[in-house]
Amino acid sequence: MPEFPYSRLRRWPDVEADNLQAHDATDLLLVERALALDVPGSETVVIGDEYGAISLALTAAGRRGIRVHQDLATGRRALARNAEELGSGGFTPHELDEGLLAGAQLVLLQLPKALAELEEIADAVARWAAPDVVLVAGGRVKHMTLAQNEVLGRSFARVQAQRAERKSRLLVASEPLPVPESPPFPVTARHGDLVLVAHGGAFAGSRLDIGTRVLLEVLDLGGPQLRRTEVTRAENERNGGESSRSSGVVNGGRRVLDLGCGTGALAASWALAHPRDRVVATDRSAAAVASARATASANGVADRVEVTHDDAGSALAAGSFDTVLLNPPFHLGASVHTGAATRLFEAAARLLRPDGELFTVYNSSLGHRAEMSRLIGPTDQLRRTPKFTVTRTVRRP
Known part of the structure; x- marks a missing residue:
């Protein structure tokens, strides 16, 4: 042979x-x-x-x-x-x-x-x-x-x-050995108003990982950049402006992407906080996708959160999102490698409309800010802790 x-x-x-x-x-x-x-x-x-x-x-x-x-x-x-x-x-x-x-x-x-x-x-x-x-x-x-x-x-x-x-x-x-009547997964946990459902292969399981928690805090608090965006869009809608219609917005709401969604914490939280927006969540892990779908259902937002199994959003249309949320990985299997994050930054650059926004949380020790500025557009720091940094990047025209 x-x-x-x-x-x-x-x-x-x-x-x-x-x-x-x-x-x-x-x-x-x-x-x-x-x-x-x-x-x-x-x-x-x-x-x-x-x-x-x-x-x-x-x-x-x-x-x-x-x-x-x-x-x-x-x-x-x-x-x-x-x-x-x-x-x-x-x-x-x-x-x-x-x-x-x-x-x-x-x-x-x-x-x-x-x-x-x-x-x-x-x-x-x-x-x-x-x-x-x-x-x-x-x-x-x-x-x-x-x-x-x-x-x-x-x-x-x-x-x-x-x-x-x-x-x-x-x-x-x-x-x-004999198995229990019900499989051990998925598991469910409540974090305040948010319910997370997780299969065994989903990152962080039913826990709310600390990077996602920091990003959620920034988004929930409505940092100054986010607040300005909300006010601008509200004014445009009141004045009959074209920004929402020209950027693929559905019924006056934004199209938001949770890129590398894991268990869907960001997607479900955004959908709960912004009921007029349409959210897409995508991940390359089948276990994550099954978890995110179950999370959306558990939080009553399955009708507004579409979950897809995809590689860095490759099946999604270019320029079709107003906002992208991202908590990128820094491992490839057992190897520490920033290539996975780079692929997601490149995906965000393709998927965002001009002037669309990327909100990212990452380990403060990593030099992602310069890379996002190069690949996508101007990047501002919204919060920095000893471990994590949250940034907002605006897609250049």
């Missing part, structure tokens, strides 16, 4: 750089373990295959009918692109549901960063896969903890850690 060409895999449309690869040693270990087991492709499930290294290597080896779940829209597009490039097929994409796991004998998992996400996945496997299913989970040793074994142990009677190889390790879980 010819060796699979891992080096030809690309991360696109995710950030690409010399220190970022489309496969790692964990992918290879999972593929090797799967090939050593006599499990048909139709009874094999792959979860968390970032760019297709596991799925495509197995299909190239003749394992057809593999079911695949990827949380990230970027991963889904990369898998499709890599499959086309290599002329490979034989897999079907699924969400994390019964259709993905029904009858599965073997589940291969790239361990997620969040224990809550691992808990939701382990419960789903124990709940829907075959009674004799084997879950093989792998990760880089430096990112693995005993807590991962403990989480798997809540859903499986046997969890065995394998010997580390090439700085990666596999955990083999078998003998699924």
Whole structure:
């Protein structure tokens, strides 16, 4: 059997750089373990295959009918692109549901960063896969903890850690335990008037992360720049001005985008505070999208908040938003990398109408202000704490 060409895999449309690869040693270990087991492709499930290294290597080896779940829209597009490039097929994409796991004998998992996400996945496997299913989970040793074994142990009677190889390790879980009547996720929490609903893979879970909290405080207080904007728009509407109609405003309200929405805290809060506005929330994480939809419903604003699974708003029309809200990430997987934030700034520049506004919160140690000024337009600081900075950027004409 010819060796699979891992080096030809690309991360696109995710950030690409010399220190970022489309496969790692964990992918290879999972593929090797799967090939050593006599499990048909139709009874094999792959979860968390970032760019297709596991799925495509197995299909190239003749394992057809593999079911695949990827949380990230970027991963889904990369898998499709890599499959086309290599002329490979034989897999079907699924969400994390019964259709993905029904009858599965073997589940291969790239361990997620969040224990809550691992808990939701382990419960789903124990709940829907075959009674004799084997879950093989792998990760880089430096990112693995005993807590991962403990989480798997809540859903499986046997969890065995394998010997580390090439700085990666596999955990083999078998003998699924009885599952509770209801899945452990999503979970719900109230924060004042705001209700957050979160699946395991959503950033910060049902907590209100501190960066979002700072941005919400600034928006709720109505800083001077925001207040001037509100007054100007109100005057334009009273005077029959054209600004609202020419900027894509619906029924006198603004079009607002929560870019990288997570659980939808910003989108739901804005919709609650501004009932005339129409809000779109988008995220590349399927878990975040499911959470944001549930959050919008829990707060009674589902009719005014549209949630989409997308890569940096790539499916949204250019110049179609008056306001963008953004709490950008500073990690790509386990790597600290500002490329993810840059892609979102570029997206905001494309999606905002001329003179539209971007409100951003970010770690004060990062030099995002200069980058936003370069990519989008003049950027002013609204608040700075020892940890976070909130800015307002106006899209240049």
